[in-house]
Amino acid sequence: xxxxxxxxxxxxxxxxxxxxxxxxxxxxxxxxxxxxxxxxxxxxxxxxxxxxxxxxxxxxxxxxxxxxxxxxxxxxxxxxxxxxxxxxxxxxxxxxxxxxxxxxxxxxxxxxxxxxxxxxxxxxxxxxxxxxxxxxxxxxxxxxxxxxxxxxxxxxxxxxxxxxxxxx
Numbered sequence: 290x291x292x293x294x295x296x297x298x299x300x301x302x303x304x305x306x307x308x309x310x311x312x313x314x315x316x317x318x319x320x321x322x323x324x325x326x327x328x329x330x331x332x333x334x335x336x337x338x339x340x341x342x343x344x345x346x347x348x349x350x351x352x353x354x355x356x357x358x359x360x361x362x363x364x365x366x367x368x369x370x371x372x373x374x375x376x377x378x379x380x381x382x383x384x385x386x387x388x389x390x391x392x393x394x395x396x397x398x399x400x401x402x403x404x405x406x407x408x409x410x411x412x413x414x415x416x417x418x419x420x421x422x423x424x425x426x427x428x429x430x431x432x433x434x435x436x437x438x439x440x441x442x443x444x445x446x447x448x449x450x451x452x453x454x455x456x457x
Contacts, residue, residue, distance in 0.1 A: 304434055306441065307331040309339055310416040312409060315452055316445040317341065321438050328360040333369055354378050354403070356410040378406045420444050 303324030309317040318338035320331055336355065340348040354376035357366075362379045370377045421427040423444045431437040 303429070304437065306417070306420070307335050308413065308416065309335050310413045311341075312412055313452060314412045314416045314419060315449055316416060316420075319438070319441050319445060321434055321441070329363045329366060332357065332361045332363075332366045336369075351375060354406055356407055358410065376403070376406075378403050378410070380407070416448075419448055 305322050305324050305326060305328075307320040307322060307328065311317055318335050318340075320335050320338065322331055336352075337350075339350055339352065341350075342348045351373055352375060355370060356378040359380050359382050362382050367377050367379070420441065423440070425431065425440055426437075426444055429437060431440060
């Protein structure tokens with residue numbers, strides 16, 4: 290990792306966290322990018338980092354469904370999910386829908402998403418709140434992206450440990 294992960298924004302140097310969470314608000318993968326980087330290109334790298342270890346066998350790398358917000362709605366992301374046989378629960382952006390309708394019959398079919406599954410997308414938002422409950426992550430005191438990412442991984446492991454201790 291290098292300083293390229295620190296990007297310019299109105300507030301100064303910053304970075305952005307892209308993550309995946311399970312339904313219990315536990316982190317599955319983390320990707321750190323420069324603050325001005327777009328969300329949509331980070332969709333595939335986040336999904337590729339998911340490894341869920343079951344009691345027996347190889348780690349699971351393909352979820353049944355992925356719920357994401359409109360920022361991740363793109364043709365490339367949807368085709369990636371289709372190729373891997375993953376259900377996409379991503380609402381379509383208005384400009385994408387208008388462009389599809391403008392093409393008429395040549396436009397693709399309208400995308401549909403499961404409203405009940407989309408309601409559970411807030412688990413990612415709740416996970417971000419859990420991560421940012423740690424002041425160092427919320428205010429980003431770290432000077433280097435490496436130390437900030439290490440803090441994110443430390444906080445993520447603490448969330449997993451706390452959840453596992455509750456289960457016993």
